[in-house]
Amino acid sequence: MAMQFAERMENLKASEIREILKLTQDPEIISFAGGLPAPELFPVREIEKVAAELIAQDGRKILQYATTEGHVPLRQKIAARMNDKFQTSVGADDILIISGSQQGLDFAGKIFLNEGDVVLCESPSYMGAINAFNAYSPRYIEVPTDEFGIVPEALEQILAATPKVKMIYAIPDFQNPTGRTWPMERRVHFMEIVSKYEIPVIEDNPYGELRYEGEILPSLLSMDKKGLVAFMGTFSKTFCPGLRVGWIAAAPQLLNAFITVKQSADLHTSPLNQQIIDRFMEQYDLDEHVKAINALYGKRRNLIIKTMEENFPDCVTFTRPEGGLFLWVTLPKHVNARDIFMKSIAKKVAFVPGGSFFPNGGNENTLRINYSNMPEEKIVEGIKRLAAVLQEELVGCASV
């Protein structure tokens, strides 16, 4: 029988990345497609030790139902860490533990969006967020960006002209997909505008600590005087994704909405997984661990950029991120990255065509490259293969 689903189901499609990842399960493929951290850095031995210890010492409690808000000592540590890194002034009560920050994106859509409401996002923006919001049938307005991220003047024009803007979704640090970071002045200007129009902001910050050079910049939350910003954090990139632990930091009115939604969505996040991270932070040095990650990813970024500079045709441009997991490639306007993708797959190298990162479509001449997950020799080999495809397709090309 033809089942009658809710209308929202028409907006929800299986993520293109996930379909691409299926294509790339062939172990011979060199994949720049996913957003996977380097598993060789997972502190496996330490996690084994703390997990065994925790279950032995406190299993009857850790394996039972728990509070929706999350494990208090972990929330304290997260708050202290945020205050230290991102210049916020939050406490444990301002933190809700969630099952990875993707869950926070779904909750944000649920909390704010009636059908047809407007979401503003950077152009391009993270497709996983767009997919999560799609379940609530919004319209998107893409805010223009330049090499420094969102363009504040363009944002203000849109806000002045558009009713029913319910939230702004932004990734100010090492943005997915472009790798770009908003400088300090942009942040200040953005928050002035947001504060004037009183529009809630979802500040997605999965990569902020993964900075290989320069200083971490203050979060938007740290500049929020009106309780407008919900900050989404995660341990997926600084620790490991398989525990599915992230968090939301926000002022009480907003955080309470997230807590209510969390409770009806899945009661609470696994206390075992929360406490593994908490205990790790007690017994080991997470900062040292993040330093090791940054050393490796920084090396991989240098290598991939050098290899791209040496091998890509001149008419192909790309970003040079100071941190995070991704860089962004722009091809000449007439070239479709989905065609390049099919030809690359034939040569056993994969990436994500960029069109999917634009909620309103277009911009098919772009693509996203991940450099955190592949070992160095594969980075060089994979970029050379991709360069060969580009050289073949873009014969005699000049600048963009």
Place this chain on the structure above:
Amino acid sequence: MAMQFAERMENLKASEIREILKLTQDPEIISFAGGLPAPELFPVREIEKVAAELIAQDGRKILQYATTEGHVPLRQKIAARMNDKFQTSVGADDILIISGSQQGLDFAGKIFLNEGDVVLCESPSYMGAINAFNAYSPRYIEVPTDEFGIVPEALEQILAATPKVKMIYAIPDFQNPTGRTWPMERRVHFMEIVSKYEIPVIEDNPYGELRYEGEILPSLLSMDKKGLVAFMGTFSKTFCPGLRVGWIAAAPQLLNAFITVKQSADLHTSPLNQQIIDRFMEQYDLDEHVKAINALYGKRRNLIIKTMEENFPDCVTFTRPEGGLFLWVTLPKHVNARDIFMKSIAKKVAFVPGGSFFPNGGNENTLRINYSNMPEEKIVEGIKRLAAVLQEELVGCASV
């Protein structure tokens, strides 16, 4: 500032149970309020062993991102177990792993419900499900029940008279809150009607294996010829809740909708938690473990019923479940269980007033009692205290 949330947020309230559980954190309170399994039965040592083993042997994979559908060997074991216990004929491909069955309820709402669509449920029904569906702003029609569960004739009348019925939510085994189980004929009749009207069914089965006497009955899914039934299972009651692992079993069209929603909601459930359960089932005997649970809960049920029979006033009636975690108490019509609750809390005993289990309100003369979580001496003491309150409030009462 006053933040403008989506309209659905007005339907979502913090669960009454959770508020009650906060009241009952006083360790002197004897609580029949929650639905917590007995932690003294958690196989803590075994979980410690398999968790440490798994992380040591395969940590780099187990702590990485994983597929949305879930760990294949676990899905195979779940399918085999369901076929064995609930007479289904499903395979691993028919199973999606979720983060506890509460998550499946939220997903069901998301998949089926436009604003104003009709959900049918048993009267009374599980308040956690009602709370999950509320996020999608449906209307509820409560289907009358008797001591054998849902009344099929009443169901058919409602279906014949009501447009826009999008799904039926049912707990055929040891229902929450009543503890009632539908006999075989009811199941058959129910599925005939559902099949005629082609209405999707959410079959919530968290307690089916917790049967202390008699035989497990076939699931609704096992009688489903049209791909209408989504079966929700969980390890929270047969193993432990803190791992947050449940599953959905359904035919491909329906399961695909759940997979799509799962992906946008939180990508996937923790592979570590999934594999702890998988490895436990490989190395130990989950059936033997469930037998031990049933022996303990059966003893507690016998004791609580005996104590209630000896101490409750004659005008108070209650169910005598053959399994599960709950029984249901009916007071004389004029009595409000919320008043009894406040008086009981003063005597340090707690339960859940029954009114919250009726999505359209009313029936305030009912209450739910959990008997799985309190040790025997506290069951006797707690029921005696509650009986004293009832005796005081219902002086000279006759039958209902």
